[in-house]
Amino acid sequence: MSAIICCNCYSSLAAPKWTNPRIPTKGSSFLRTQKSSSWWNRQLLPKCSSQKHVHCQLQDGQKGRSFSLKECAISIVLAAGLITGMPSLDWSPNAYAAGPALPDLSVLISGPPIKDPGALLRYALPINNKAIREVQKPLEDISESLKIAGVKALDSVERNVKQASRFLKQGKTLIISGLAEAKKDHGVELLDKLEVGMKELQQIVEDRNRDAVAPKQKELLQYVGDVEEDMVDGFPYEVPEEYRSMPLLKGRATVDMKVKVKDNPNLEQCVFHIVLDGYNAPVTAGNFIDLVQRHFYDGMEIQRADGFVVQTGDPEGPAEGFIDPSTEKTRTIPLEIMVDGEKAPVYGATLEELGLYKAQTKLPFNAFGTMAMARDEFENNSASSQVFWLLKESELTPSNANILDGRYAVFGYVTENQDFLADLKVGDVIESIQVVSGLDNLINPSYKIAG
Template sequence: MAAVISVPRRAYPAPSKLFSSSPRRPPRRPASTRGPGLRCSSSWPTGNDIGREERKRSFDLKKCALSVALAFGLVTGVPQLDFPAYASPSGPVLPNLSVLISGPPIKDPGALLRYALPIDNKAIREVQKPLEDITESLKVAGVKALDSVERNVRQASRALKQGRTFIMASLAESKKAHGEELLNKLDIGLEELQLIVEERHRDAVALKQKELLNYVGGVEEDMVDGFPYEIPEEYKDMPLLKGRATVDMKVKVKDNANVQDCVFRIVLDGYNAPVTAGNFIDLVERHFYDGMEIQRADGFVVQTGDPEGPAEGFIDPSTEKVRTIPLELMVAGYKEPVYGQTLEELGLYKAQTKLPFNAFGTMAMARDEFENNSASSQVFWLLKESELTPSNSNILDGRYAVFGYVTENEDYLADLKVGDIIESIQVVSGLDNLVNPSYRIAG
């Protein structure tokens, strides 16, 4: 029996219908730019397929119904937001997190991961922001968009030139050489992007933008000097991811004329969820998920991780009991996660989690509805647009532990169905950040 992703009974008149395990056709999303080497085998377009962009523009009754249901839940089931939040024990909210709290929600998984890093460097953020704004600039039709892109590029170049000394000073000593190398690549890449814009090659902009933002993210990671806090005593001996790791999940899709198989790249964030991400990586290294079916795909989430047999989670061979982990939430402005309680239970009604349910493909732990510390092996990926359930006002933020985002091929998650097979999940990078790995213990 799968663990339940649920909401309080008061939130919806018929929650069982919204979270039904019966399969239904997930809403489509527009195809995103995919990185080289991470492709989904697809037969787009087919005679019956009008394309992802056209579907996005079409009137989707399911999305409309979901939006109405969520709106009803927000009105009737969420505490009033005028309660004062508890003061942070670790000081005020970091200035660079303000972009997550004001303005339209950030939906790009890469941007969410960059802003979630435990750094405070205004200079690199001033390079990052105009590069991210290129996405909005490209929404203008035709080559007219390139005028706005050119302004973005010049702003980023100017910020890099003016702030380079401050950026270099913030690099961890052991990572300075690598950080400087990335800054040099970023400098050259900005010149190349400027040339692309001048030659009016609109189609080449997005790919170069992604490359440059990867450099920015790398520089920001090089500012993190070691792991920033101590894990609580009761959890310090569990498998812990002290940093970040990247995995590739290969799924064999059955009975779908449009998609045959797909590799989803997932970045796991151990800075903000070390216990949750460490538990998952440990299970990946045990090949726990290899050969397992997708067990839920209802248009709201894709879920797996319930093993065969009566147990609803991973049975640790060393104890012959289900291994469970605590609910783990990192609050913006805090220096370490809170454990065992939802933000509502803590009275943090206005608090913002550093890993919000904003992006399509947000990855989190499933758990029993009434037991916060019951998560074990069942994971889910959210299929939604953040406008339907805005960050800090929805039914999931602060209630379930987010620990990563799908960063490649996330739009294909909506094509998965119950019965599709996870052929393998493999760690691509970051395995050295895993401490206390129980998979190495005999038995």
């Protein structure tokens, strides 16, 4: 039997020597179903977020984490391998498969990765309008500016605001020309609000009110994101014919997941707000929304919560996925990965299998609370109902060089209350998951079919 490597200590649990850590799956590896005893099943945790500023009932308590000597050693080995060109460890389900497992050094040093879920979702929209992106970037950069201590940060914020205002003034005509005709009036209204809001942010900076900057930045970026969504004219591509009859989310949707927390003096319940991206994962997101409408997850327990991931979706009984009552068979969906720069996802194969070792995914595992489908290790098209949320970076999952990217289908992010995901544990109960918006983007909804 292959060794099972613990992600936190890298110690062998089943063999006396180092072997490849297994990738998450639904069956016998990293992200396998909870019924499996695989290593990955012991690595997943869920997160909380709410769309309507629903807050978690929290007292106090913060968690910290220190690195072991072994973790430091592994980091050094991986870094040395990237720099010196020594053979890299193979993280694929098949031991020592051909081809590199990690991106080359140029990817790692190309710039700071985007970790904010809202920013990831904005940049993932299928648009090509340079003018609005030029407005967006300096507003996003305010987050970096606020990392400077004290009111000195406001000098940098002021430069960000002035740059964004200048780009908006210069590019407004091009931005408006990029709006979908049916959404143009709404988009122009949002741009007017954005202009007013940037003047208000400029005044906040002049008043040296640092605490008011981040809330106003969030408001302005919401306007920007909404404008960008108004640029999307219909669904941008055709789903392959073999998947067209499945539930498909052709656009975006938001859900609120309410979790009842047991035996935790610091947290009683939390509502996690999750944005599902059907532009980049229509089959995966459509399958999930369809199950939500069936109340499949309501009353289900969190089945894995180990500080690395949160996982649920394994129904009672021998089945490891959703049994469609109309067929009395497990409904499975294909692996679905959107590569950055491509117009449509690839289906049924990992990027490693396709030889796309340096490709970046449109929806990466960068953010705390990244949501994806679990599947069997050796069967790409075996995902059904089990989902997981990634909680943290590690030596195996650094942003922009993540061994999960291109191997598991990301289809959304927790955008509010995600920090509380780490407080969830096995046995906590999902009281409900409800669609807040975007249900009209779901086509072929099987939940409406009787039986």
